Amino acid sequence: MSTSYSTEVSDQFNEWSHGYRKIQHTKATVRLVEEYLQRIPLESKDDHRKLLNTIALLKAADRICSASMWLVAHMTYAKRVPMDGSVLSADDFKKKAQGHTGGALNMTPAYTGYLLANSLSGKTRSWVMGQGHCVAAIEAVNAIIGNQYEEKAKLYSCDEQGLSRLCRDYYSYELDKDGELKSRIGSHVNIHTAGGISEGGYLGFTALQYSHMPLPGQELVAFLSDGAFEEQRGSDWAPRWWRAADTGLVTPVMIENGRKIDQRTLMAQEGGTSYFEKYLKLHDFNPLPIDGSDPAAYAITLLNAMETLSKIGQEAQEGRISYPVKLPYIIAEVVKGYGLPAAGTNAAHNLPLGENLVEDDKAREEFINATAALYVSQTELEESVKTLNNHSINGRVREKDHELRLLKRRELIFPDDNYIESGLSVSCLREIDKWFSDLIHCNKSVRFRLGNPDEVQSNKMTKTLASLKHRVANPENNETESITGGVISALNEEAVVSAVLANKQGVGLVVSYEAFAMKMLGAMRQEVIFSRNLKKANRPAEWISIPVIATSHTWENGKNEQSHQDPKFSENWLCEMSDISPVYFPIDANTSKAILINLYKTRGKIAAMVASKKALPIVTTGDEAATAANNGVFIAIKEPNADIQLIAIGGYQLQSCLKAAKLLQRESVKCEVVALLEPGRFRVPRDETEAEYCHDKVMIDLMIAPAPLRIVVSHTGEEVITGVLRRLDLGTEKTTFMGYKNQGGTLNLDGMLKVNGQSERDIESVAKKMLSTNK
Template sequence: MPFPIQTAAVNHAASDCPDFRRWCDGYGVIQHSEATQHQVSLLAEHLVAAGHQPDAATVYRKLADLDRLTSAGLWLVVHMTYARRVDVSGQPLAPQDLKTNPEGHTGGALNMVPAYAGYLALNNLTGRTRSWLMGQGHCVAAVDALNVLTGNLHPEQAERYRGPDGLSTLVSDFYSYRQKPDGTMAAPLGSHVNPHTAGGILEGGYLGFAELQYAHMPLPGESLVAFLSDGAAEEQRGSDWIPRWWRAEDCGAVMPVMIANGRRIEQRTELGTREGLERFEAHLEHRGFVPFRFDGRDPAAFVCALYEMEQALATNGEAALRGESGYPVRVPYGIAETTKGYGFYGASSNAAHNLPLPGNPRMDARARELFNEHAARLWVAPDQLQNAITHLNQHAGQSRPLERDHALATRNPPDPIIPRLPACRECTSPMKAVDDFFRALVAQNPDLRARVGNPDELASNRLGGVLDDLKHRVNDPENDQESVHGKIITALNEESVVSACLANKAGLNLVASYEAFCVKMLGAIRQELIFARHQKEIGRPARWLGLPVIATSHTWENGKNEQSHQDTTFCESMLAEMNDVSRVVFPADYNSTLATLPSVFRERGTISCMVIPKRERPCVF
């Protein structure tokens, strides 16, 4: 995916620039390959030509600042795992400065530092705040560390972590488990992405759901960077279908980047081998992606990759909008090649996942020596770091929001216009009330993007009108119930279809399934409920419109398909969730179903389980 400009002239001009040569020298453990140097020189020319930066030298200076911010982020992450305090002067830590019980997903968090830092720098270089999503939520230390350093924080974290001893408080809080007298957590910090994480929208406790959701999240005109796990990518096949669902007409730009560190918890991934990575690339190509590799150890390589991906997808999407090409369009897919825990001792080992040192540095002199030695390589002098942060933090001057307030993190669609439908006096299917109401709801709210999650048969579930109006989304329609621009996401993969609706927080959603199949959706739904409950607890409740997950063909009426199709687990589990984010209702007829639906869609940050018969029932209410 090369930049379409004269590369030789650009490279010659760059090599004569002192700021370019200074950046090329790298900083600490951060080095820049010839390939990345070449890409950066092209990036600088593009940014200047687009009017984003005054000259190439400014770009190179900011990328040198990025190196220093990244190194400081790596330094802070290892302290979050092992230390009770930091010494900003870079002096070695003594035994009493280190934790009795160190904890942290250190290797993955270290790999995320250059990724998230590159995302922040790209926003600065282009004057535009993009959204972000991280599938591997256990790598949150990288995000929190860089957010604290740059001041991209919610008020509770700013108050606690931006004072004179703020960084020491941060590392002490990480995995502290301290509680307030009322039982809530004392620190606005977690082991995974949570509502205290500035810009966080998905916990990422279950690997694989970000891969299924990211294509359905942004609206046209928005951009989303999705950081993904190589372990989840090779094992969650539904993520391969993103080009099947993406449409320029109703989807914003998506930039999926897999952090290919080659290891899951205690094993090498298949993608950790050259042959496995090549097979995965071939697989992605067959599915409509354009995979390409870059140096995942270098934050500037992330900047270049993300910029290229966004430009390429925009070009492909515009061609589809003009009718010059069909769907699926080719979706760029970045593969950031790195080693687990790069930048610190133990990189590339199984131990890098959690605690890379060979012992507890508080108790073990050799481990303490290794900690101080390798942390020293990451340290950045405070004056250099502050200068770098100042140059990369220009939100007010660029008139753009903090990354804390990106578009997906601040979703607040307008209240929907609720249709008024007449009651029914005849014997009819209660599911027909859902069909009638949702059709009318979508028709009266054309500015709210509609999504229907369908893992089986809409017609069988008495949603024939929804099918006629909204249609299955396909690339090559073969009948009048299918359309390239259909709103119904149909796949025999329950997690994928429910994720399409959970991700569509800007619009109207309906999930309908055989009751037994809802059980496979439960993990994704619980992740959403937990996050929404935590948002409410800290005073920033979710504002997305409520949605129903309808369990039909249920136990009490389904006697023909064996006990595998008779499973009350879903509604029972939803009854156990907190009822301010989870509702469970059992409407008995058309009229009680119709009476319930307006409140389902008026609610904010709430998921309603509705167990509804599909057979004809007399109207008794």
């Protein structure tokens, strides 16, 4: 410590530097903190007081971290916590323990360090955690410092009663009288986790999203794991995407504990930190290795990283350096499960002491000894919490209310509709492109993102490309590429959909080949589950809904062999809840645009839209398209007292049905033709929330006239749509479902329809057979 400091400051610093229980400070961390303190001027009594306050915050963080690790261990194994430090009896333990204990113990100093950085700087940053299974760390720290939402604050107070309930509710599996999960504590981050914005259950997606999340002026800390590093391709592209002009400061923090569930990570096998540092440097990161068991190391390095990125971002803005900038990247090296026995072994991942400490005397004794080394007295803990929680002094919000958690609602200005006249043939994608480009120009202050897994021009999105441009570091063609472009292009569906999903403070659109959109489902599903749970808790998401358009689809992609002929993207999304995950099958350019307009007026939804890029006849007027988009159905041919009703799902399917209807009408068969644009609205709802969105029986009968016989011709396979449309099913003798039969190859549209039994002649033949059978 510098001799220029007072004896009081030096004594306090020395006391901190000697550590607290299991929280010890390496020489490197002590130097890091000394350098930070030296940046505080010594010109007045206020400066002297600031030095002492800073050291007090460092000491408080050590104690909160130790107590939180103590609580994490109890959450896994115990039914109650002894706030007085007394020894638990065998009956105080769970008979079947559960928890991702090792990772949660490692996340505790990381999250505490994030809180410390906020307290030191007087700024509340946002956070996101990719390893959602480590939620016990977040819940433990939040319970101790009182950073909780109202529904949990009254349950899990920082006393023996509240923290004991926290332990019992962790993995309790108990349901309430309505069949809902009773506990507010999940196995992963959930909507009740203070400040949580992502479940973090599908590993790897946070690493693809963080560089697209904050707006300028905002700061984000992204906690990542070395195990998840093996998951999704594209996490090392963050420097390619980050721009100071339209993105806030970000700092990724890798918890490098070297282990997955049952073996070492591939990173550890390659050489651990030294290997990863070299890897990061090759991909335009600036690696910052730290001691991952020390909250002070996290806090000071976070502050330094944010300051560095701010400076180099400004330099890039001024043209003094070029993109990609060297993005600071913290590598927190720590033994997995540090704080409990079996640290650094495979056992540390889940249950380092086994699952039943009631009967295992040796393991119970090890637990008692280990947690005693982490224990903090209630008086000392209360004083530390009071010190760290300096929000009122700084006039900042609590971490539960950070900027990415409480998004500001954004209202869009919509361009004129200008629907196309009936009788013309127009590409759905071309009309979507024209309207979306107009939307961009109407909302110049909004951050737009188009996710493009290649072929954006082939998919008719030329105007949007001209408006937004590909985001690149070195533009090759200024007409289609820009350093600050809004089109995120990579031959990686997970990466581009993540870029759009992360842009919740702006407007997003994804356009993909249908067959390859399948790879996006994991990222999409994780987002809508979180959004739906927010809605059910009366805290609906404020982000503008996101369409994912599947084009170059099954029926128009015959030239590319059968791997490209796959409707499972929409089939899978139909299995999600229709109120938050709608699936649309527009039948012409007008309905495509009307659906998009409707969707962008809603919040918190991720929609799948299967739209043709090749021209289809315009079959709706503007008013009809708007009504069809609202109701999810369009009556293409109305026929009172019809002999048979043809129901089409998909643009090409409607054209086949219209042609088949003409053939049947020539033989005096009264035929009605219906197009279902949103089949999910007609399903049997699976819960009350979905029931509010789906049409009831009365409404269905008003929209779709009762018929003696029905044929459903679907873009999808027939099995899924049969289940979805159970309420339109008249029975096997009176209803036939005709879907994609997994037949294909190098074919044109007519060939695809014929080999899958969906040509007009196929439909006519089935109709005649049904009419004959049901005379």
